[in-house]
Amino acid sequence: MPLILPGNVGSATATTGYDVANSLRFNDGSSDYLNNTSVSSVTSRFTFTISLWVKRSTLGAKSMIGTVGGDSTNFGAIWFDSSDRLNCTEGSGGGTLNFITNRLFRDVSAWFHIVLAIDTTQSTESNRVKIYVNGVQETSFSTSTYPPQNSNMHLNRNGKTQYIGRHTDSTNNYYFDGYITEVVWVDGQQLSNTDLGEFDSDSPNIWKPIDVSGLTFGNNGFYLDFENSGSLGADVSGNSNNFTVNNLTSIDQTTDTCTNNFCTLNPLVAATSRTDNQNYSEGNTIIIPNSTDNYGTTFSTIGVQGSGKWYWEAQIVWNGTSNNANFPRTIGFVTEDYAFNYSYLGQDQESWGMMFSDETPDQWFASHPDENNNEGGTMANGDTVNLALDLDNGYFYFGINGTYINSGNPTSGASGTGAVFTLTATDLSKFIIPAVTNATNTTYYKFNFGNPAYSISSGNSDANGLGNFENAVPSGYFSLCSSNLADFG
Numbered sequence: 320m321p322l323i324l325p326g327n328v329g330s331a332t333a334t335t336g337y338d339v340a341n342s343l344r345f346n347d348g349s350s351d352y353l354n355n356t357s358v359s360s361v362t363s364r365f366t367f368t369i370s371l372w373v374k375r376s377t378l379g380a381k382s383m384i385g386t387v388g389g390d391s392t393n394f395g396a397i398w399f400d401s402s403d404r405l406n407c408t409e410g411s412g413g414g415t416l417n418f419i420t421n422r423l424f425r426d427v428s429a430w431f432h433i434v435l436a437i438d439t440t441q442s443t444e445s446n447r448v449k450i451y452v453n454g455v456q457e458t459s460f461s462t463s464t465y466p467p468q469n470s471n472m473h474l475n476r477n478g479k480t481q482y483i484g485r486h487t488d489s490t491n492n493y494y495f496d497g498y499i500t501e502v503v504w505v506d507g508q509q510l511s512n513t514d515l516g517e518f519d520s521d522s523p524n525i526w527k528p529i530d531v532s533g534l535t536f537g538n539n540g541f542y543l544d545f546e547n548s549g550s551l552g553a554d555v556s557g558n559s560n561n562f563t564v565n566n567l568t569s570i571d572q573t574t575d576t577c578t579n580n581f582c583t584l585n586p587l588v589a590a591t592s593r594t595d596n597q598n599y600s601e602g603n604t605i606i607i608p609n610s611t612d613n614y615g616t617t618f619s620t621i622g623v624q625g626s627g628k629w630y631w632e633a634q635i636v637w638n639g640t641s642n643n644a645n646f647p648r649t650i651g652f653v654t655e656d657y658a659f660n661y662s663y664l665g666q667d668q669e670s671w672g673m674m675f676s677d678e679t680p681d682q683w684f685a686s687h688p689d690e691n692n693n694e695g696g697t698m699a700n701g702d703t704v705n706l707a708l709d710l711d712n713g714y715f716y717f718g719i720n721g722t723y724i725n726s727g728n729p730t731s732g733a734s735g736t737g738a739v740f741t742l743t744a745t746d747l748s749k750f751i752i753p754a755v756t757n758a759t760n761t762t763y764y765k766f767n768f769g770n771p772a773y774s775i776s777s778g779n780s781d782a783n784g785l786g787n788f789e790n791a792v793p794s795g796y797f798s799l800c801s802s803n804l805a806d807f808g
Contacts, residue, residue, distance in 0.1 A: 336519075337530045339372070339576040341545045342500035343567060344602040344772065345484045347377060350494055351571065352484035353543075353552050353562040357387070359478055362507035362537035364471040366438045369397065370503040370515045372528065372577040374430045376603045377496035378403050378586070384433070384495055385502075386487040387474050394487045395474030397435060399424060404461070407435050407450060409473045416472065417464035418450060420457055427587060427603060428620035430498075430577040432516055432526060438509035439470040451512040454526035475506060475539060483543075483562065498602055500545060500576050501528055506537025528577055532556075548572050575602070575770040575800075579785065582621035582631070582753070582768035582799035597757070601765075601772035608760045615757060616664060618653060619768070621799045622750035627807040628729070629708045630781060630796040631753060632788055633764035634773055637700045648756040649674045649686055650704060650764060652715075654749040663756035665691075671740050672756065673704070673717045683717065683724060685739045694739055696724040703789045704764075706753070707796055713747055714738035721790035729793035753799070769798030 345351040361367075373384060381401055388394025388410065395409040395416070403423045409416040416437075424431060434451040441447045444465045450457040466472065473479070480487060483502060484495040503515065514534070519525040531542065532555070542556040548569040552562030575581040583603040597615055598607045606617055623629055633650060649664035649672030657669040664672030665686025672686045675698050683696045696719045705718030707729040714735040716727040723729065727737030735741065742751075757763050765773050769786025779788040783806070786798035797803040 337528055337578070339500055339528055339544075339578045341572050341574060342372075342374075342498045342576045343545050343551060344498050344571045344573050344575070344770075345495045345567075346571075346601050346772075347382070347494035347496035348600055349566050350485075350492065351566045352482055352492075352494065353564055353567070354480055354482050355541075355552070355560060355562045357475070357477060357479050357481055358539045358560065361475050361477055361539040364475050364477075365440050365469060366507055366509050367472070367475040367537070367539075368437070368503075368505040368508060368510040368515075369435045369474070370433070370501070370505075370510070370531075371499060372430050372432050372501045373495075374498040374575070374577075374580070374602075375399070375424060375427055375496070376498075376583075376586075376599065378425055378427065380496075381491075381493040382495050382497075383482070383484065383486045383493045384499070386482045386485070387476060387479050388487045393473060395472060395476075396486070397433065398486075398493065405433065405450075405452070405457075407448070409466075415464060415470070416448065416466050416474075417462055418448065418457075418460055419462040420450075420452075421459040421461050422452065422457065425587070427497075427583070427585060428580070430580060432528070432577065434510070434512060434515055435474075436509045436511070437466075437472060437474070439466050439468060439472065442468060449509070449511075454512050454516055454518060456512070481562075498573065498575055501531070502541070502543040503531055503534070504536070504539065504541050505534055506539040508535070508537070510534075545572060570772065570774060573602070573770045573772075574785070574787070578802075580801040581770040581786075582619050583770075584755070584766060585618050585620045588618045602770070604766045604768075604770065604772045605763070606755065606757060606766075607763045608757045616653075616670075617755055617757075619753040619766075619799070621768075621804070622655065622752040623708070623710060623799070623804075623807070624750045625710060625747060627710050627803075628793070628796040629710070629799055630788070630792050631706050631769070631799060632767040632771075632790065633704050633706070633755075634767065634789070635698060635700060635702045635704065635762075635764060637698065637762045648672075650706070650755050651686075651753075652706075652708065652751050653754045654746060654751055656749060657754075664754055670754070671715065672754075673739065683719075685717075687740060690740060692739070694724045705790055707793055708751065709735075709738075710742075710747060710751070713742040713744075715740040715742070716793075718790070730795065769800055 651672035
C-alpha cells in the first residue's frame with residue numbers, strides 16, 4: 320500500500336525560519352473565492368511576479384488558482400487542468416502566454432510553492448517567463464509559448480477583476496478545491512525564487528517560505544496572509560488592495576499551512592471495490608458516500624510508527640435511525656499491510672475499528688479478529704468521538720464527547736487502563752494510519768486532525784500547543800501534523 324507523507328515538513332521546536340500561521344480552505348462545492356479590482360494605474364504590464372502556496376484536494380478536474388480579466392477569452396490565469404498539470408496562460412489580445420508543465424501535481428498531502436515571474440522587456444525569450452515550483456525552475460513543458468518582447472500582459476492590467484479560487488468566466492467557474500496561503504503579487508519586478516523562499520539549511524531538499532513583508536509591491540501589488548479572521552481578504556502589503564470574500568468564513572481559516580501540514584483524508588488510497596462514489600469536501604476532512612449502501616474504507620495522508628501518543632477527533636452526522644442502513648460504520652486505523660479486500664475496518668488482523676451496533680443494546684463495540692467486545696456508550700447527532708493512540712505503550716482508547724468508554728484513561732501509560740485495543744510488537748513495527756469505513760450518505764463523520772472544517776465550541780490544543788479540538792487532548796498527546804512528526808522522526 321502506498322503511504323503518502325507530507326511534502327514540506329517544519330519542526331515545532333525550530334528556532335529559526337518563518338512560520339506561516341494560516342491558510343484559507345476552499346471548497347469547490349461552496350463556490351468559494353476572493354475578488355478585487357486592479358488599480359487604475361499599474362506599475363508595469365511588462366514586469367511582475369505572482370507567488371503563492373497551494374495544497375490540492377481534488378484531482379482530475381480543471382481547478383483555477385487565480386485569474387484576471389473580463390471575459391472568457393481576454394484573461395490571464397494560473398490553474399490545474401484535468402490531467403493535473405500546471406497551466407500559466409493568457410487569452411487573446413495583448414500578450415500571448417501559454418505554458419503547460421509535464422510535471423503532474425497529484426500529491427494531495429503536499430504543499431506546492433508556485434511562482435510565475437514575468438518580464439517581457441527581456442531580449443532573450445526564455446528570460447521573459449520563469450516558473451518555479453518549490454524553489455526549482457520548471458524547464459519541462461508540453462507547451463511553452465513565450466510572449467513577444469515588450470508585450471502588455473492581461474495578468475497585470477488596469478482596472479480588471481482579479482480572482483483567487485475561480486475563473487473569470489462565470490459560465491465555467493472551475494472553483495479551486497484545497498488550501499491557499501501566502502499570496503504575493505509584486506507589480507514592477509521579476510523576482511527570483513530566492514526572493515520568496517529558501518532551502519532549509521538542515522534539510523536541503525525542503526523548500527520553505529521566508530518573510531516577504533519587506534518587498535516593494537508596486538501599485539497593483541498585494542500580500543494576503545489570511546491571518547485576520549474578521550477580514551480574510553485583507554492586503555497586508557501596505558497598499559490596501561483588499562479582496563472581497565465570497566462564501567468563505569472564519570471556519571475556512573485553518574492552521575494547515577506550508578510550515579505545518581495537517582493530516583487529511585486521502586482520496587488516492589481507498590480500500591474495497593465500492594469506493595468510486597465517495598464524495599470528499601472541505602479540504603478532504605469530510606467524506607460522504609454517494610449512495611445509501613456503499614461501504615468503502617478510506618485512509619488518511621499521515622501515518623505514524625513506533626513512538627509517540629497521537630490524538631484526533633470526528634464529529635458524527637447521523638439521522639438518528641437505528642438500522643443497518645443508517646448508522647456510521649467503523650472508525651479507527653489500519654497498518655501498512657491492510658489487504659484492501661474487506662468491507663469495513665476490524666475484519667482482519669491489519670485493521671481496528673469502533674462500530675456503533677444497531678443490535679440490542681445499542682452501543683459501540685470494538686471490531687478486530689482478536690477483540691470483538693461490547694464497550695458501551697450511546698450516540699447522537701453532533702457527538703464528537705475521541706481517538707487516542709498510545710504507540711509508546713501499545714494501546715488505543717476511544718471516547719465520546721471527552722468521556723472514554725470502558726473507563727479508559729489514555730494517560731495511564733503501561734497499565735493501559737480501559738484501552739479498547741492492545742497492539743502487539745509486530746503491529747507497532749508498522750506504519751499505522753487513521754481510517755474510516757462509511758456505509759451511507761445520510762450518516763458520516765467530519766474529521767478533525769487539528770484543522771476542523773466545522774465550528775469548535777471550546778478549543779483545545781495538543782501537548783505542543785498545536786491543533787484545535789472540541790474536547791481536551793489527553794496530556795502528552797499530539798495532533799497529526801508535520802511539526803509534531805518532526806519531533807518523533
